[in-house]
Amino acid sequence: MKTKKFCLTEAQMPTQWYNIVADMPNRPLPPLHPATKQPVTKEQMSAIFADALIDQEMSVERYIDIPEEVQEIYRIWRPTPLVRATGLERALDTPARIYFKNESVSPAGSHKPNTAVPQAYYNRKQGIRRLTTETGAGQWGASIAFAAKHFGLELQVFMVRVSYDQKPYRRLMMQTWGAACSPSPSTLTASGRAALERDPHCSGSLGLAISEAVEMALQHPEDTRYCLGSVLNHVLLHQTVIGQEAVAQMEMAEADPDVVIGCFGGGSNFAGLSFPFLRRKFAEGRDLRVVAVEPASCPKLTRGSFQYDFGDVAGYTPLIPMYTLGHEFQPSDIHAGGLRYHGAGAIVSQLLRDGIIEAQSVPQTETLAAGILFAKTEGIIPAPESTHAIAAAIREAQRAKEEGSPRTILFNLSGNGVNDLSAYEQYLAGTLRDYAPGDAEIRRTVDLLEKII
Ligand SMILES: *Cc1c(COP(=O)(O)O)cnc(C)c1O
Numbered sequence: 001m002k003t004k005k006f007c008l009t010e011a012q013m014p015t016q017w018y019n020i021v022a023d024m025p026n027r028p029l030p031p032l033h034p035a036t037k038q039p040v041t042k043e044q045m046s047a048i049f050a051d052a053l054i055d056q057e058m059s060v061e062r063y064i065d066i067p068e069e070v071q072e073i074y075r076i077w078r079p080t081p082l083v084r085a086t087g088l089e090r091a092l093d094t095p096a097r098i099y100f101k102n103e104s105v106s107p108a109g110s111h112k113p114n115t116a117v118p119q120a121y122y123n124r125k126q127g128i129r130r131l132t133t134e135t136g137a138g139q140w141g142a143s144i145a146f147a148a149k150h151f152g153l154e155l156q157v158f159m160v161r162v163s164y165d166q167k168p169y170r171r172l173m174m175q176t177w178g179a180a181c182s183p184s185p186s187t188l189t190a191s192g193r194a195a196l197e198r199d200p201h202c203s204g205s206l207g208l209a210i211s212e213a214v215e216m217a218l219q220h221p222e223d224t225r226y227c228l229g230s231v232l233n234h235v236l237l238h239q240t241v242i243g244q245e246a247v248a249q250m251e252m253a254e255a256d257p258d259v260v261i262g263c264f265g266g267g268s269n270f271a272g273l274s275f276p277f278l279r280r281k282f283a284e285g286r287d288l289r290v291v292a293v294e295p296a297s298c299p300k301l302t303r304g305s306f307q308y309d310f311g312d313v314a315g316y317t318p319l320i321p322m323y324t325l326g327h328e329f330q331p332s333d334i335h336a337g338g339l340r341y342h343g344a345g346a347i348v349s350q351l352l353r354d355g356i357i358e359a360q361s362v363p364q365t366e367t368l369a370a371g372i373l374f375a376k377t378e379g380i381i382p383a384p385e386s387t388h389a390i391a392a393a394i395r396e397a398q399r400a401k402e403e404g405s406p407r408t409i410l411f412n413l414s415g416n417g418v419n420d421l422s423a424y425e426q427y428l429a430g431t432l433r434d435y436a437p438g439d440a441e442i443r444r445t446v447d448l449l450e451k452i453i
Contacts, residue, residue: 002086006249008079014244015066017237020275020347022062023282026354028233028346029453031318032308037452040318048217048226048316052122056234064237066118073117073150077106078241082249087377089397096400097255098393100413101246101273104380108173110415111269112143112229115238119227120147129223130154132216134184134209137163137337138170139383139415140229145179158184158192158212161204163337169419184209191215207313214316230266230338231311231320231345239272242412247276250410257288259396261411263388264292264301264359265339267348269414277410278356290357291396292348293388295339295367296436298331300324301352301359303442308452309343321453322349325437326445332435334364335423336384338415342445360392363434367391368427371417383415384423 021027030039045054056064066074085098103111123131131153135141141157148155157179164171164183174181182188184204185195191211195202202208217226229235250257260277262270274290281288294301300323309324311317324343331340344352351357364384371387373394374380382390389411400407417424426432 002084003253004084004086006082006252008245008248010075010079012248013071013074013079014241015071016063017066018240018244018276018279019059019062019064019237020278021060021233023279024347024350026350027060028350029321031320031346032452034310034315034319045318047221048214050119050123050126050128050225052126053119053234056237057232067121070118070121073147074241079245080105082246082253083378084253085378088374091373091377092394092397092401094397094401095404095406096397097406097408098397099250099253099255099257099408099410101242101410102380102413103242103269104383104413104416107146108139108143109418110139110143110383111239111242111272112140113146114241114272115229115235115268116143116147117150118238120144120151120153123225123227124151124153127223128153128225130156130220131225131227132156132158132213133227133229134158134206134213136160136206136340138167138174139338141179141181142170142173143229144227145174145177148179149177155179156213156216157181158186158209160184160206160209161202184212186212188212189215205313210312210314210316214314230268230341231343233345233347235268236271236275236345236347239268240275242269242272243274243276246273246410247280255408257410258407259289259291259409261291261293261389261392261396261409263339263385263412263414264294264344265341265385266343267292267345269412271345271348273412274357291392292357292359293392294359294361295334295336295388296361296363296434297334298325298340299361299436300342300344302361305446306349306353307446307449309449311343313342319452320346322346323352324446324449325442326448328448329442329445335420336364336367336388338385339388362388362391363436365427365432365434368423368432370394372424372427380413381417381424382413383417384420386412386414389414
């Protein structure tokens with residue numbers, strides 16, 4: 001009998017996060033203050049983020065303890081299963097073995113609660129009473145709403161007006177968990193009120209929602225902080241529970257991955273799965289390919305430029321050394337909302353620059369076709385973001401067949417798609433189109449960046 005699912009006990013869950021910075025041959029360049037172009041100080045960041053998170057952001061310690069209070073909430077859904085995709089293997093008639101780590105089983109339906117929980121915990125511990133954040137399609141807003149509730153924190157989410165109106169389900173998840181979710185622009189902040197004065201019917205943007213969330217945190221330094229669901233080092237760090245579990249589960253499966261694959265928005269689910277495997281590459285010299293998969297419509301890793309750029313579209317964050325399309329790049333309106341991000345985190349960018357990881361881009365019709373095949377063969381309807389990892393895994397399995405050489409493939413199922421069925425609706429209706437920006441379109445927003453390196 002072929003074992004399908006590899007499950008750890010709660011006692012086997014990791015008790016530390018893995019910080020890859022300790023093992024990188026070249027550490028990422030420091031984040032810079034936009035005005036002075038000097039490395040940002042802890043003091044400058046502490047008005048926005050909780051102190052413990054800033055320490056983690058800058059840490060070079062290899063392992064950082066996961067507080068018991070965080071582990072206790074992780075146990076609501078962790079450890080997550082590692083599954084052998086036997087149905088998909090059969091459908092592809094491939095000699096490859098395909099495994100996936102199922103992060104779609106969390107209460108919010110994605111990997112994002114892995115960082116939402118510790119972020120809420122450290123803020124609470126510092127005596128912060130309220131968190132602010134922005135959300136586009138709502139995955140991050142829902143995850144932090146779930147986490148904030150557990151630690152008795154208030155949460156103010158600014159949700160881009162169009163999504164607020166068109167995508168009610170995650171808004172309702174946030175409200176069910178007790179968060180305040182306001183359409184952005186709102187009347188709660190000066191930047192929101194100014195936008196509404198200019199245009200009372202303004203449909204909002206992610207940049208504006210960030211401005212509102214940061215403004216509210218800066219105006220209440222005594223009890224309010226802002227939080228972010230991807231890109232930053234501490235977010236990637238928290239996600240390494242995924243890969244540490246997967247390393248143990250692949251051992252249970254008596255399998256060693258030749259390729260580890262993750263879809264790529266800002267880099268957190270990709271890093272979470274792959275970094276603990278890269279640890280073995282650094283420490284034991286294991287041979288391993290690690291592949292980040294981005295949409296062809298938002299190709300910062302495969303076609304972007306390595307430069308200092310803002311982490312957010314509004315220009316509030318420090319300047320981060322990253323592969324970027326420029327923070328003013330407007331990604332086309334693809335369904336994988338979580339992958340519509342202009343840049344990549346500093347650590348992942350450095351790893352790509354050093355050739356330690358590789359990147360691929362996939363057009364969205366191919367990803368949704370892969371998602372549908374996965375749903376039919378493995379049962380789970382994947383998030384549109386996750387279908388990028390599935391498409392790359394399928395390409396790899398097909399190559400194994402052509403070359404007649406078996407291999408072991410592991411990918412991250414970062415979330416389920418039950419709240420994103422409109423993407424499937426369009427694909428099934430045949431109205432979904434592929435889009436890739438032209439070189440001139442990319443050059444325009446990259447050329448707007450001030451050259452620092
Ligand atoms: C947010 C999201 C992503 C993209 O973010 P990363 O930080 O790159 O992981 C991918 N998949 C799902 C399901 C998401 O919600």
